[in-house]
Amino acid sequence: MSGVLERRSNVDQSQGFDLLVVGGGIQGCGIAQAAAAAGYRTLLIEQKDWGSGTSSRSSKLIHGGLRYLESGQFSLVRRALRERQVLLQIAPKLVHPVPFLIPLYDDSKRSDMALYTGLHLYRWFGRGLEHNDFDRFEPDDPEFDQLLHQGLERQGLRAIYRYWDAQTDDRLLTRAVAYSAQTLGAQLKRRCELLHAQPSDYGWRVDLAEGGRNYRIEASAIINATGPWVGRVQQRIHGAPAPLPVSLVQGAHILIEGSLGESVYYLETDDGRGVFAMPWQGDTLVGTTETHYHGDPAECEPTTVELDYLRETLKRYFPLLDVQIKQQFAGLRVLDNGDGGFFHRARDSRIQQHWFEGRGLISIYGGKLTTYRTTALKVVGMLPEYLGKRRALADTAQLMLEPA
Incomplete structure (x- = not known):
């Protein structure tokens, strides 16, 4: 190359x-x-x-940004969904569609109605595009068990939402x-x-x-x-x-030994964010975090707090999983300066x-x-x-x- x-x-x-x-x-x-x-x-x-x-330290996703709907970034979501379609067409060897699974539990912060409304809006912004539908499965549906990794926590699991985005090697x-x-x-x-x-x-x-x-x-x-x-x-x-x-915001990822299947899990965290657990070269990539960074961009590395955050989030959903970290890395986002958290920044x-x-x-x-x-x-x-x-x-x- x-x-x-x-x-x-x-x-x-x-x-x-x-x-x-x-x-x-x-x-x-x-x-x-x-x-x-x-x-x-x-x-x-x-x-x-x-x-x-x-560009080599991202979550490896080509996606519309489902969670950006919560912060009102509708124009970005609409444009990103259309660009996802373009990249699926012009780079089929590099970008491929992948199913995303959102587990809904009795104690989930986002309600069933909130998830349904968000995914319905996501589908509406991507109307006319491929891979633009979503489904909801309950435990008594025939496909329910086939969708999930056997290690996913079942206690209190009410439903699974499935939608589609894409993945790439960045x-x-x-x-x-x-x-x-x-x-x-x-x-x-x-x-x-x-x-x-x-x-x-x-x-x-x-x-x-x-x-x-x-x-x-x-x-x-x-x-x-x-x-x-x-x-x-x-x-x-x-x-x-x-x-x-601007603010430099660090996003950390860990690569976990072993696969959770061919789907990307969208896991809700205790602070209301989302962490992805993704298939990656036979193992599982987990990320990301949002941590203010003040140092040399060339020296950013995952912190102990970030590693614990990702590991604990994964263990919450897959309690029997033996979390062996094979690799860890961090990249930096450039976001507007502003007060409060990073979630609502453009x-x-x-x-x-x-x-x-x-x-x-x-x-x-x-x-x-x-x-x-x-x-x-x-x-x-x-x-x-x-x-x-x-x-x-x-x-x-x-x-x-x-x-x-």
């Missing part, structure tokens, strides 16, 4: 680019793909490797999008760092470091898609506006654009794996006003994504 992505990435240092995209996660790769598809000369750089940061999806960008003419450089950017007659004069050497390129606009590093990168760009005030991306004296800087804050493509289209849609329109090469909704 690495060789394929490096094959055409030798940058002509005398060449100017329309766009320099900084950050090789799903957002940066998506923007590079959309920009190249729209005909813009694009260079994508990544300090480490494609999808090595937040790192492989990111690399497939990067490869697609390259086939459209974008140049890609990994292990390449932006040192500094200064205004120039062309737009930006950018100093890069790669493989022990420094060199310079020119670009009309810079897209800062570096996830939790967005503020730090912005400080290296002379004349950039102040970064938006999960959609925010875009900060700054155009002055013929040069542009666009910074991406947050964003979802599922909606990376619509975020990219929104960013690229800002370019014609300032850079002019180019001859489009492709529509990213039609470009097939293959494991690269």
Whole structure:
């Protein structure tokens, strides 16, 4: 894979680019793909490797966001469900539908009516799409026992709701999008760092470091898609506006030895959140948490409190399960600053654009794996006003994504 992505990435240092995209996660790769598809000369750089940061530390889900309905993020849910459909069509080897099971107990915080109403609304937002139905099963239904892992707690279990979303390998999806960008003419450089950017007659004069050497390129606009590093990168760009005030929120996952079946369990927690227990490469991936993070984004690791929280949630629903942790990891979300908990904060991306004296800087804050493509289209849609329109090469909704 690495060789394929490096094959055409030798940058002509005398060449100017329309766009320099900084950050090789799903957002940066998506923007590079959309920009190249729209005909813009694009260079994508990544300090480490494609999808090595937040984009490989997600819950591996392509979903509409059922729980976002509770915080009123209807537009995001509607768009995410449609993007789920697009990705199922253009990336069938990378994205596949999977059933989700919600156990309803006598003491569940969400009532039977609340679950039914939420799933009915979820189905309504996804009307006309595939995998858009839900079912309710009670203990005397013939399919009830067949649906469930035998270790699920049965005491007080009133019903099971089943609905559908999708699952992916987030790192492989990111690399497939990067490869697609390259086939459209974008140049890609990994292990390449932006040192500094200064205004120039062309737009930006950018100093890069790669493989022990420094060199310079020119670009009309810079897209800062570096996830939790967005503020730090912005400080290296002379004349950039102040970064938006955000919170870094850590999400931890644990990989448990053994499988709970082919369904994803949506487990209600004591604090009213939800934790997923998902099939993953023959084992079970459990996550996630929401913990305020203040340190270096490169050093985030699951805390003891987070590990206990995930382990105890799983044991509550599967009391006889021998929880053996094979792997643990954490990633960072970028959310709006605000008072109180993180649950009600917007999960959609925010875009900060700054155009002055013929040069542009666009910074991406947050964003979802599922909606990376619509975020990219929104960013690229800002370019014609300032850079002019180019001859489009492709529509990213039609470009097939293959494991690269």
